[in-house]
Amino acid sequence: MIRKVSYLALGVAMGAAVAVLAPDALQAVAPKAFATAADTYRQLNLFGDVFEKIRNDYVEKPDESKLIEAAINGMLSSLDPHTSYMDADAYREMQRSTKGEFGGLGIEVTEEEGLIKVVSPIDDTPASKAGLMSGDIIAGIDGVSTQGMTLDQAVDKMRGPIDSAVTLKIARGAKKDMKDYKITRAVIEVQSVKGHVEDGDIGYIRVTQFTEKTGSGLRSTMEKLKGEIPADRLKGYILDLRNNPGGLLDQSIEVVNDFIDKGEIVSTRGRNPDDAQRFSARPGDDLSDGKPLVVLINGGSASASEIVAGALQDHKRATLIGTRSFGKGSVQTIMPLGDNNGALRLTTARYYTPSGRSIQAKGITPDMQVLEDVPAELKGKDDNLGEASLKGHLKNQAEDLSASQAYVPPDPKQDKQLTAAVDLLHGVKHAEAPAPAPAPSTTPNEAKGDGPKTDAAPVPEPTKSN
């Protein structure tokens, strides 16, 4: 019996994930026709022939593990963009990340005018112990200038194996005094759920990814908020899933279950019809006391986030505000390959919301579409291109939609989506979103008259932990 993990996220490194045992579902494979089995055998032999020829005849002695890795990557790239091979190191990183941990420094960073800036060091991490301060500019990482780096690239460079060292060149203060900090990476725990009281009577909950700790994190956050706002004053909750790339399937189910008491949450279907699995709410797990709920989504809300948003929308349990979500409607299973060989991350199923729709390459359209004001320098760069624009994505009939806004202003006062959510829960009519339902069918860009945006720019996120 192989332990398998169902995983739903866009990226690996940043992403979430929690282990779910999908017991026999994947073993039950449709019996293959003899012809197919013979063909498979022939293809394996052909590959073996080519491999042997390279091994024996190539002009230089090839690195066999490099050859095999290139072959496996090539093979998997012919399937879909979410299927990939993880070598032993990458697999360990992924496991850590699903646990909500990674090897890093413990700072939240953001990008401002092309500079990588420290938002805040996290308490009790190597970064805060080394004396990094909020507002510091990271000018270099291990001797490489951050000029021209994207936020993601800078974050990748700062992350690394536990106990390894990294040297940051820091510019501080108005004089931009430069100083090097040598910092040793440690295990950093990701806080996947954060909450606070918004406007005195609303419980605001931000879920950044779905890790093993998300379900428990959400429960404790809701308990804390209930302690801070008396039940008779609590107007409702805002669940912020913007730029949440996804994570573990079982955690997304738990999150939905915290807001509903019964009914189907999601179903998954693999290649074999017998593989279908339905996940339903367990009665008694609903913590929300039926209080109104607004879910915030945007073009960076993917996968597990879309399961949550889709289920709560289908159940009419929440009003969705924001922009159309990413559109990743597939489930990946992590299959360990044993013997320090790493693991295979394979797309094994599509998922369907309770009403039976697949959001693959379409995304979820919010009930109220609200666009953020994008600063001039980010115009055209703030869109997430979405699943439908990924090469080799699983097709979903003719109407695949791509590109949706994914910008969240760093200053909450300028966050129009958040403001719309607060207004809705306070019963204020919102000028920009006259019709809560049915969902508008136009794309955000058309609605705003900005014209199509197709730049393949990184998704700006307000902050990234590292």
Add this chain to the structure above:
Amino acid sequence: MTRATSYLSIGVALGVTGALIANVVSAATPGGSAGLSLYRLVFEKAFDNYVETPDPTKMTNSAINGMLASLDPHSNFLDAKALKDFQTSMRGEEFGGLGLEVMQDNGLVRVVSPIDDTPAARAGVMAGDMIVKIDATAVKGLTLKEAVDKMRGPARTHVAITVERGDLKTTKVFDIVREIIHVQPVRSRIEGGDLGYIRITQFNEQTYDALKAAIAKFRSSGVNVKGYILDLRNNPGGLLSQSIRVVNSFIDSGEIVSTRGRTSDLYQEFNARPGYNLSEGKPLVVLINGGSASASEIVSGALQDLKRATLIGTRSFGKGSVQTVLPLGADGALKLTTARYFTPSGRSIQAKGIEPDFKILEDIPDDLKGKVQSLGEASLQGHLKNGTDEQKGSDAYVPPDKAKDTQLNAAISLLHGKPPLIKASNEPAK
């Protein structure tokens, strides 16, 4: 015993080649490695559990292409159809196409050279152009073979090619009508009144015979030929065997080239056979430029080392490796880099190229400035390394009007006893 073909060319399919039978024994070891069992494990898991029923042939082809791409830019998988096209092209047979020599570069397809007198050359497609779109299909993500398949087609059908040219990435669209491409490897004429000009566009199975015929034609023309100009500019290469015969047509004895594989028993030396020299010792100038690669470099390197010819032009491409076509039965063949070659003096030109004796630059029209360089082997991703003094980038422009062809005119002057003004040593190569 496996039948195999030694092949030397940059670029595939639309070009060149000729078949040399080298007997390369593929000693298939039975059993397999740990790597191979990992591959099988992943293949089977993916095949059994993927969300849709995958196509095992597509999976395998992608795996093989991925593996070969990790080796070097000249190792390719030819499926059954690609192999057939390849053999057609090696035999110099006809096909419906544009007349382009192309190669994979950074996920796109780069023009090595347009073949003379083809629709592509007439439309103005140039060496170095990056093909980004074929009709409405983006090239990014296509394999070289897929791109070539899209460009080929029946004669008199249209295809629109979008190319990016130069650093400024000017985009140009060419609407080209396909023709039957007659791969004519040799063209010849009398130049400067008494010089035999021979242009070899590629080394396919017919190259040597065509060269012999060209020299015979000079003899029967009544002109007393004083010397020869062998033009190898923008010749991307082809068959090793043919390059050896071409050299032998100008020398009587001596080593022409040697090839070295991974192990010492794969060493092969090729020597001139007496009685095959067709040139009667007449002076010889060889023209090369940044588009002269592989088999062209064997020829110019040997003739330079043996002091048989004076080389004029710009530094050559720098492809110093030999590919062998290893048949895979009904599945096609593997074109694998199996050896490096060395000129008679023992130098490898891999990623360095051959420096001409006289470096002569063509005058490049303003609108083409900076756009007609061949980047050379050294700038290809994953090329075989060759020490620290690798050289990249060399002009590859030949003016369509021969009156303006400075390199050709320098060759004519030299053979008429007037050395060109610029000596290689005065003009340090960059």
